[in-house]
Amino acid sequence: MYVCLCRGVTDGDIKQAVAAGASSMKALRQCLGVCSECGKCGACARNILRESLYEQDMPTPLPEHALIPATP
Numbered sequence: 871m872y873v874c875l876c877r878g879v880t881d882g883d884i885k886q887a888v889a890a891g892a893s894s895m896k897a898l899r900q901c902l903g904v905c906s907e908c909g910k911c912g913a914c915a916r917n918i919l920r921e922s923l924y925e926q927d928m929p930t931p932l933p934e935h936a937l938i939p940a941t942p
Contacts, residue, residue: 873914876907881918888922895919 871881879902884892887901895916898904905912 873918874902874904874907874911876911877903879904879911879915884915884918885922888919888926892919893923 873879873881873884883902884898884904887898890901892898892901895905895912898915898919899906904915
C-alpha cells in the first residue's frame with residue numbers, strides 16, 4: 871500500500887527500513903523521504919513505524935513440535 875504518494879513510499883518500504891535499523895520518523899525521512907513534502911502521510915507512516923518496531927521486539931514463538939507436554 872502506498873503511504874507517501876509524493877515520494878512513492880509503500881508500507882513495505884517502511885518495514886524494510888525498520889528492519890535495516892530505522893527507529894524514528896527522522897530516520898525514515900532521511901532514508902525514504904517520507905513526510906518531507908506535504909506531510910499527509912505522517913500519521914500513517916508513524917503507525918507503520920510503531921507496529922514494525924513492536925513486531926521486532928516480539929519473541930519468535932516456538933514451533934509446536936518443540937513444546938514439551940506437561941506431566942501431571
